[in-house]
Amino acid sequence: MAQFVAETSKAGAFVRQPNHFTDRVTADGSSGYPVESGCYRLFVSLACPWAHRAIIVRRLLGLDEHISLGIVDPIRDEKGWRFTLDEGGRDPVTGAAYLSELYLASDPSFSGRWTVPTFYDTKTQRIVTNDYPQITLDFSTQWRSLHKSGAPDLYPATLRADIDAVNADVYADVNNGVYRCGFADSQQAYEEAYERLFHRLDVPSERLSHQRYLVGDQLTEADIRFFTTLVRFDAVYHGHFKANRQKLAEFPVLWAYARDLFQTPGVGETVDFDQIKRHYYATHLNINPTGIVPVGPDVSGWQTPHGRV
């Protein structure tokens, strides 16, 4: 039985649902949602790689001063993401007990999965977007007036074409590729996803042996997107999703690269291995019916010197 039946093809491959809310916050406000400090709330799970991108970019750009963060319980129940980490089991800003309440208040006909990240406007009390690839690009380009001084340019105009090309491959074969391994409902779909995943890990391994970052000589959106999958690799994807040709720690270049990113101020602090493991192992019960969460791996290696320059 597939993890998500509605998102499984006849051949047993996982085909991710499209994003439903695709409005945008813009610098000039032409979208109806202007950039404004203190108005918007980002709902995340610390376990979720798509949400993790937004957490990291928000932090690196200093937008944590301007966009509040709502964190759901890493373990969903049959009604989805819950605010059980908050006092009284309700999000303190919206009063919601479940993220689904915000989806249905924004669109009563919504019938897909309620997903994080969700970007919410506290003024109109509506979801602006759950379009995760656009959220971080807009943080970089539209929210510039509120970036902290010295914030990195994670999506520089001159590198955008390269960043977009790398992101497209990494999305298909790595970010979503691990899910295509884990949620495959046939041997063939799993093996295809597995081959593509490890091919796509071998290619940047070569590139990263002579350059510090994926595109150009600076940290960009491409590195953040790659990182959120790499940091989960040994803890969950290797075992739970059967992405097990190698562990990340067995790829010398990629492992050093990932540690370099982890040790970048603002990045490692956003990683919560406990919530990551509990979410995957205790939520996808089709894959792990006992719900037992593994004790390992030892994550102390993330702090060891990476030696990259």
Ligand SMILES: N[C@@H](CCC(=O)N[C@@H](CS)C(=O)NCC(=O)O)C(=O)O
């Ligand atoms: N919005 C995208 C990606 C975001 C996403 O998949 N988030 C996961 C967590 S990593 C989620 O919220 N899943 C909720 C669910 O499966 O019910 C999608 O719809 O597939």
